[in-house]
Every structure is written in structure tokens, then in C-alpha cells.
Amino acid sequence: MPFDIPILNPLRAIVGPNNVLTSAEDTIPYSFDGTAALTQMPGCVVFPKDAGQIAGILQIANEKRVPVVTRGSGTGLSGGSLPCPDCIVLCTAKMDKILELDRANLTLLCETGVTTLAIADAAVGAGLFYPPDPGSMKISTIGGNVAENSGGLRGLKYGVTRNYVMGLEVVLPDGELMWLGNKCVKDVAGYSLKDLFIGSEGTLGVISKVLLRLIPKPASKKTMVATFNQMDQAADSVSAIIAAQIIPCTLEFLDRTTIHCVEDFAKIGLPLDCEALLLMETDGHPAVVAEEAAHMERICREQGCLEVRVAKTDEEAVKLASARRSAFSALARVAPTTILEDATVPRSELARMIRFVEAIAKKYRLRIGTFGHMGDGNLHPTFLTDERNTEEMHRVEEAFKEIFDEAIRLGGTITGEHGIGLAKKAFLPKFAGGAQMRVMRELRRVLDPKGILNPGKMFD
């Protein structure tokens, strides 16, 4: 390994020799994240335990101009935490303490490596609620969620990670520490730099602590499953629900292929004899919940759904949501390589986008499974392929180009929640346009003048 040996000893001095990994057996498991078909060996992996150690690592890297890639649990889906050649992987997995749950201010302060599930559980333990629930929430870290501005199944009503970040502790490439934000509900002092770091994909600084907003737990909820004979009926139902000014917390969609894969794994009795399934959940005051649920059911029936089933118990509702969260991984049951995207369109354009994706799959002779957060207009068309089949992989690429172009044409975006990383880097300039690209480049240069943080990601 042609890694710069002279920096290893200073790194060991900072985090201790056991927290610097260099052997092939130790580092191969860090040569990928959750993204398909991307691998790159790092130079070494280091595990800091606090902001001070992160600062030390960054100072060394900055001085020697060694790239640093920050990584939580490595579950990202755009290659954001994929190593760059000969980089230092700065892994935050050992910074996993919840530091404070402030019941008076309804906030939670934690280290960057705490899992999303641990935060959700801590909130529930205090009778509160932390809504963002990305598919990987059982293991994804909050630092990663903030850096990617992760979404989840409840985005429609409750928003995404950004809506819950009140404060961040950030370490800059030169080792300087910054606290951004606070426990105040209102704060307009200066630029909102905190917001700049949310979704920055590890390119501007390393997040070391996160202060989160918690909300009261909804008093009741109702979960329903509606099945359809045609995919665009499901899409039209979603558009009609939104147009009727109902904002349920979840409106998730699975196509036939995805339903079968998920059922094969979770075995919870999903209806298999349909082309599309909508998972709908409304929560809040019991009277409102009952009314919204009835209204949504009516709309689905008007759109010609086959059946609407109501989850009888909380347990069944939780099972349905967890099964949905497993959708992407479950699709791997039917193909060696699953490549998913998260093109997002305004909700009025959903049916059109669904039809377009179907047509593209046919045009390029590709197998596809589509699921996603339909209430957010956020689709996850997933091509079922084999990375060793280069000819087919080429067709996958071409298909995605067309899907992205169509999403942009319909007023949508190339990524709703997974980030740009490496996977969508090529499409960003066209989407963002010249002025935005220039401002982003200049911003990045100011914060990371030597370009050591996640180089090659998002844009060059």
C-alpha cells in the first residue's frame, strides 16, 4: 500500500495505536459504503473519540494535504462516504454517546456517531418523538443523516433531518471548532451557517456533535394498505390526496416486484396479487386521524383501488413500516446488483413520472423495481442488474440519464434524499446551472482551501 507512512505515527499519537487501522484485512471492509458497484481502498482508517481528536487528525491531514473522508456506519446510497485513493477514513462509529435530553426545551444533544434508532428510542423514552426515519435508521448515524440531510418515510408531514437540527459542533479542516445554532426557537444572528453544513456531504467540515429538536408524540395513528391494479392509479390517488389538502405522515409506494421481495423477507402477509401498493399512515388527534383515514380510503376507492386494509394493532403498523424500510435491500433477492436512484418530482407530476420510468425500463430492456416516498414525489426506481455485465450496466447508465432529464423537465430534482456523492456528480452541473455551481465551488474553497475534505465528491 503506497500510503504515506510518516503521518501514521502522529495519527496514532492522537487516537491511540488501536484506533488506526492499516492492514488489508482491516481496511478492505471500509472500501465501500451502501452504494452498489463502487469500491475504493482507503489508506488508513482512524477512530476519534471526540472533537479534539478530530481536530488533531484534520490538522495533520491539512498540513500534509492528505484527503479525509468522514464515515459513520457507511450506509449512504450515493457513494458519499466511499474512500478516495489513499485517504484517511475518519470513522465516527465510536463517538456514540447521547449527552443530554433536555425536557424543558425538548432538545437532545449527542455525539455524531449515535445511531438514528438510539435517538428515536431516547425520544420515545421521554414521551417525545424524533420523526426522521431513513431506511437504514437502525444503524445509520446522526452525523451521516445531517451530512446527507436524510429523509425517510415521514417526510411528507414532518420534513427531513434539516427540520430537526437546532445546532451543530463542526471541526474545520484547519482544526478550528465552531458551534452553530443553539436551543433557541428563533435565532437570526448572522448567516445560518448551520444550514450550510446540513447536506454538505462531508465536504465543508466534520460534524462532531448534533443538537436536535424533539416534538410531542402524536396521540394516535392509523396505518392502512391500499392495493391497485395499475401503478398510475396509485400515483393518481397520491396526487388526489395532496390536492384534497390532506397531509398524512406517510404515503409510501411499492410496485409488484418490490412487494414480492419484501414479503419474501418480512413474511407479514402483504397482498401479492396487485401491481401497486400504497402504505398510508396518518397520526395526530384521534378525531382528525379517523377523519383523514376515511377520506384517504374514499379517494383510493374513487381511483379504483382493489382493497384497503387497516392495520389492526400498533405492532402490525410497525411491521408494515419496517417491511417498507427493507425494500431496497430486499430487492437484492432477485438480482446480484441493485442500483437505485431517487429522482423527485412535484407531486402533481407523479403519474407521468411513473409511466416514464416504466417506458424507460422497457426501452433499455432492464428489470426494474420501483418504490418510494410517493407523498414526497420521491421515487426510488431500482434497476436489477449484475455489475459484471458491462453491456447491461451501460444500458442502466443510459436509462438513468433519461430519467434524470425527465425529472428536471418536470420541475423535479436529481436527488431527493440520497445526496450527490459520486453517483450523481455528473448530473449536478446541468441541474444546478452555472451560477449555483460557481457559488458552491467558492464556498467550498473558503472553508476547505486545500481541498482535503471528501475531494472528488459532489463536484470537482
Add this chain to the structure above:
Amino acid sequence: MSLPGSHLKNLDYSVLQQCMHCGLCLPTCPTYDATKLERNSPRGRISLMRAIADGKLEASKAFAEEMYYCLGCLACMTACPAGVNYAELFEHARAEAEQSRVMDSPFRRLIRGFTLHWLFMDLRRLQWVGLAIRLYQTLGLQALLRNSGVLNLFPKRLRELEAMTPAIQPEFSSELIRPVTPPQGQRRYRVAMLIGCAQDLIFSDVNRDTVEVLSRNGCEVVTPPEQFCCGSLHAHNGEWELAQVLARKQIDQFPPDEFDAIISNAAGCGSHLKHYSKLLEHDPVYRKSAEQWDRKLKDIHEWLAEIGIAAPANRPGRGEAVAYHEACHLCHGQQITVQPRQVLRSIPNLKLREISESTWCCGSAGIYNLIQPEMAGELLERKLKNILASDAQILATANPGCMLQIINGAKRQNIELRVVHPVTLLAEAYRSESSTRIGDPETVRKGRAV
């Protein structure tokens, strides 16, 4: 597979590719949970196996050590939405490690030669060793040695191992169970009973109880006194060929078409026994019967739930609470979680109490507690804490390894806890039914043949 060359390179690549490294296995992996190192996680280990298959990594000592650091608890298989067959990968990876001889040493060769190649290839030999230990224990030698302080002269690890020596049962299964036990009442099924090796030596009473319960539920039970090891120990420790030899012997002894079911009561064995078709997929002679074997092989709880459990009328005792620890190779290896609880719930005068993390490994993991005492100890601690929190007086679990591990842990911490196989509780309840007593109660108490 007796193919030349690397196990991992010869493996169907799609099995490795099945892992799409989403990371959903990480939170369920006990070793990852302890270290937070990807290398100690399922997806990390699979990436190392794949690196070997791709020719990017040699089967190094570090690789081999990693494969033996894995408990093989298979919790990752329950968690994996993509359906990765980690059990198969793990066995091939250990076989690769053995084949590369990177961990080879005269001592290790001696131990493996003695146990895997000799002792467990013929269970009569195992019984002789059992007899020797039984004598050591019953003649008072063990007590003498333990009280004399002589043991203090030995290294700490050896002393710990001595303390872990299980109490050998006064009778082996063949002395407790007739070759053919008739059913109580009408014969509904004809089943074969596998007595296992550790189970036979240390918990032969569990075998007797299993046969009693089967008989009470209308099964004629065939239990040949001389049986073979199922080969799981061999397959899990990189000895594929020996595992294949033993699988063929099993199929020869119990031709699957002669039985309605072949019953195993040890989770670790059952989990392996159900995959003979995979083990013998390239064997033209045995492939077909191995497939049939897999279909007939049933865990005792699974079988009882399938045929319907005759509810006992009563049970002696004071309405104790029983906690259920799920043996990894029952809940993860065989996906059997409901049926043992059904068995426990069918018993009157007994309260089933759920424990936290019931599916988290107790650290026994075959011979893991012997070769990785530190990690095994941490897991045992965690398990005991969860059992204690439940306030149950009885702990039921369906694997001899788990039973021993928890018995030893409770003993070391002076915890009063009865550790039993669920089937034993059911058998006791049946025995207490005065009207439907099995055989002469005196015989049963003395533990002679039923």
C-alpha cells in the same frame, strides 16, 4: 466439496454478490456491537471473503482469525433483507482458512486431529471419554483435586476450563431409551430420534424426555443406541469432507423414506442437519435422499407444533416463571421462534416471561467459549443480566451448548437458576398426570429405559 483449489474461489460467486452491503446486519452482530469495527461485522467479513474470491487478498492469518472471531450465530441472516446465505459463506470461509494452513501449529493440529478427526467421527470413542470424565467426577477425584488446591498450580485458563467441565450424566441415552419406543395410544407417526453427542453425554435426560414427549403425542420413536455425530462441528470448523462423510452415515442409518420425521432436539445440530442437500449437492448417489432428508428433519418443537401438542393436565411446582433464551441456531439458523413458546405455554402452572434480547447469542456458540473466552464471557454476562431482570426461576433453552454456558455462568455468579430444555418441562408435566403415567413411575425416576 472435494474440488481442488480455494473454497471461496470455487464458490458460486452470486452467493457473495448477494450481499449489497446495506449494513442492516451491523446492529444485530454481537462482535460488531462490541468493537464497532467493520471487519468484525457480517458485511465486513463477506467483503474479505469476496476479496479472496477476487484474488485481491490471500487467505492470511488475520483472515483466518477473523473467521474464528465470528460466533456463527447467524443473527445477520435473520436481519438480512437481501437473503444472503451467510451460513454457507461462513463455512466455506473457515474451510478456506483451514486449507491455507495459516493457523497451523503442532498443538492445534493435535487438538483438531484428536477431536474432529478421531473423537467425533465415532461416538463410541466420545462415550469412552465421557466415561472417563464420569469416573473422574463420581470417584471423588474432581472434588479432591478442586479442594486440594493442586489446580492452583495450573495456568489460569486451564483452571477456568476445568471449572467448565460439564457433569457427565450417570447414564447415556442408550441406557435410558429403548431402540424402539411405542406410542401412547394410537400410532400416528413413526419418527427417528437423533441423540446427538454433547446432548447424549451431558443431557441424556433431555433425550429421554424428548422420546417420552414424542411417545405421549402418538409417535413411535426409533432410537438406535449407536449413532453418529451430525457433522456440524466439522462443517463449522472447516472440515467439509468429514462433514460429508458423517452426513452419508446419518442418511444410511436413517433412510428418510422410512420415517415421517427425523427429530433433533439440539438447535445447533438441527440447523446443520437441515442442510445436507447443500453439503451433498455434488454427490450423485446421495443428493436425492439428502433432499428428502432435509424435508423430513424436524426440530422437536417444530414437529410438536405441527402435529399438535397434547396439553398436559397439570404440572408439579409453584407456578414458577420460566424465561426463554432462544438458541441462535433455532431462531436464526432455523427461524423457529414461535413453536418453543407454544410448547412452554401448553404447560399448566408455568408462566412464560419474555427476556430482553432473547435472540442475542449467549456466547456458547459451539466451541466458541473455549477458543474465544473473552468475547464469550462478555456475552454470557449480558445474557445473565437479561435473565436476572426477568425474575424467572427457570430458564428454558433448546441447545446443550447454551444450557451448559448458562449453567456455568449462573454457578460462577451464585445465581439460583434452573436451566432446562423446554421439552423437559413438558415431560415433567406429562409424568405428573396420574391417569396417563408413562410406564412405571419408579423406572422413570431412576431414569431407566422408558
